[in-house]
Amino acid sequence: MSCFKTQSGKMPCKAKELNLHLTLLGGQSFRWKTQEDKKSSFYGVAFGHFWNLSQTEEFLEFTAHGGGEKKDNDLENKLKTYFRLDFNLSENLKLWKKSHNHFKEKSEYIQSVRVLNQEPVENLISFICSQNNHINRITSMVEHLCSKYGEKIYSCDGVNYYSFPTLEAFSKNLDTLEDDLRKAKFGYRAKFISGSIKKINELGGIEWFDNLRALPYKKARQELVKLPGIGYKVADCICLMSLGHLQAVPIDTHIFQIAQKHYMPEALSKIKSVTPKIYDDISDKFRDVYGEYAGWAQTVFFSFKIKENMYISKEFQILFCAQLSRFKEKEDTDGDDIKLKRSKKAKKC
Numbered sequence: 001m002s003c004f005k006t007q008s009g010k011m012p013c014k015a016k017e018l019n020l021h022l023t024l025l026g027g028q029s030f031r032w033k034t035q036e037d038k039k040s041s042f043y044g045v046a047f048g049h050f051w052n053l054s055q056t057e058e059f060l061e062f063t064a065h066g067g068g069e070k071k072d073n074d075l076e077n078k079l080k081t082y083f084r085l086d087f088n089l090s091e092n093l094k095l096w097k098k099s100h101n102h103f104k105e106k107s108e109y110i111q112s113v114r115v116l117n118q119e120p121v122e123n124l125i126s127f128i129c130s131q132n133n134h135i136n137r138i139t140s141m142v143e144h145l146c147s148k149y150g151e152k153i154y155s156c157d158g159v160n161y162y163s164f165p166t167l168e169a170f171s172k173n174l175d176t177l178e179d180d181l182r183k184a185k186f187g188y189r190a191k192f193i194s195g196s197i198k199k200i201n202e203l204g205g206i207e208w209f210d211n212l213r214a215l216p217y218k219k220a221r222q223e224l225v226k227l228p229g230i231g232y233k234v235a236d237c238i239c240l241m242s243l244g245h246l247q248a249v250p251i252d253t254h255i256f257q258i259a260q261k262h263y264m265p266e267a268l269s270k271i272k273s274v275t276p277k278i279y280d281d282i283s284d285k286f287r288d289v290y291g292e293y294a295g296w297a298q299t300v301f302f303s304f305k306i307k308e309n310m311y312i313s314k315e316f317q318i319l320f321c322a323q324l325s326r327f328k329e330k331e332d333t334d335g336d337d338i339k340l341k342r343s344k345k346a347k348k349c
Helices: 020-025 075-082 089-099 101-105 120-130 135-149 167-172 174-183 189-203 206-214 217-224 232-242 253-263 276-303
Strands: 006-012 032-035 038-046 049-055 059-065 152-156 159-162
Touching: 006 075, 020 032, 020 038, 020 049, 049 152, 059 075, 059 152, 089 101, 089 276, 101 253, 120 135, 120 167, 120 189, 120 206, 120 232, 135 159, 167 174, 167 189, 174 189, 189 206, 206 217, 217 232, 232 276, 253 276
Parallel strands: none
Antiparallel strands: 006 059, 032 038, 038 049, 049 059, 152 159
């Protein structure tokens, strides 16, 4: 008999406001899978629970396991927070269609992908793992971290499921963390993970992230790039997905190509590599066009099922991931996905 608390329910959530497949399997989080025999059902870990999720046209149905023996009366609010269900996606899609012809022209391909609201330590460490990597290996790395440093929250059919490790759990193992992760084939990411945990503690621990939420977006990003291995793109992902800065626009190869073709053709026509200034010019352009939720609008671009070698794969595995073609530049020392070319005067980003 299971010793884990199990609760089920359903909550109002129209399917046109939430595409579970795109949102959960698109590369924002690496803790979700779909049922082999039921493609519309998903399972994964978030906020200390193991979840089974499915949906109808009008409702999001859930079963949550773990979280202790006591009944959790806040499950619906946790899902509302995770999927940012207070954000009216339909209304904003209408506004974005009016903002630029590119969005309007591709409107028939738009899917209701939502920006997840994730815990910052998990988001940050997961995206360090994602650098120059692919979905299966990223998922394997994240699961290794969870099983070694997280807490078991559920067990089913001989499989154990773990919460993502807390900052405290990583910190307790800091003396051996880098060596252990190198043995587990994390490569240079081991140094970045260990170094980031150490630096976060120096900057104030988990409360440091609370301070970043309160800072203006670009100041928050500048604080994040103080961490080892964190460049502009990963910092923008963290700002967007964990800190409430929905104007943050992560620029990778795919977004660069979209900007080059549709938003800044003259300015970018001869650009072969992306300097920190070019990166900011592109993200500023998207903010000029789409406003305070530009980061969300940018995420929707990945739901465009368009041709010209810029459509999303059947497995929905290209959002912010290394499946994208890359600039053929030398490996950047910060490990970020997009290669930011540095002039002699350019600062490390």
